[in-house]
Amino acid sequence: MLSRRDLGVLVVEDEPVAAQAHRAYVDRTEGFRTVAVAGTGAAALAALLPGGEPAVDLVLLDMNLPDTHGTALCRQLRARGVDVDVLAVTSARELSTVRAAAAAGVVGYLLKPFTYAALRDRLQAYARYADELRGGGDIGGQEDVDRVLEAVRPSRSGPLPKGMGRETLDAVVAALRAADRPLSAAETGAVIGASRITARRYLEHLAESGLATRSPRYGGAGRPELEYRWR
Secondary structure, three states, rough: OOOOOOEEEEEEEOOOOHHHHHHHHHHHHOEEEEEEEEOOOOHHHHOOOOOOOOOOEEEEEOEOOOEEEEHHHHHHHHOOOOOOOEEEEEEEHHHHHHHHHHHHHOOOEEEEEOHHHHHHHHHHHHHHHHHHHHHOOOOOOOHHHHHHHOOOOOOHHHHHHOOOOOHHHHHHHHHHHHHOOOEEEHHHHHHOOOOOOOOHHHHHHHOOOOOOOOOEEEEOOOOOEEEEOOO
16 A cells, blocks of 8 residues: 555556656655556556556656557546546657647656656656645635646756767757668767767667667678667
8 A cells, every 4th residue: 555655656658668667767756656557548547447546646648659649548537537647758749749738737748768867856846736735725826826836847857867968869869760760870970960979878878768779780791780760
């Protein structure tokens, strides 16, 4: 049974590596515990409807699920009266998806790949938000309303691993997403204007985060070169 201080989290993510990473991140954060992991929208809905998993306060929701879109799942939950908060954790960068997620009432939108610190900051901000709303009663005035609604936003973005920059990571992500075939580190470096070694570090970070796949490229002399594809 969850302790009184713990907030229960349902991780909804179809990629096993990412799902386990998200679960580990949640369980490392004081005051939170993973209740369950669901790989599809149907499994998430079953976990959240009456008779499913108990004490789910927050859903970490990937937008791109194999059987539905995250925003469609949010609408289903609202239509069925499921009172749960949703934090989108996704690689979906389309403004239409961000807009639809906001309209569906998500409390935050965290782009993959992210570090533990980035998710921790959002979980801690959510905990403050939940504490503000738990008290009941009336609110004093507009300043109090603003304070409650601002509490769900982290004060800063979590850092990337040491030596990595957000702009370069975004450039590598864009290169992989735009490519119609897997790219090697050298090819990625050529696209973004960086060295092979730099590109490989970012590509490995994406692979370890579950956002890119890596596989050997055969055909040349010597040791096979690794190539990377966006999932």
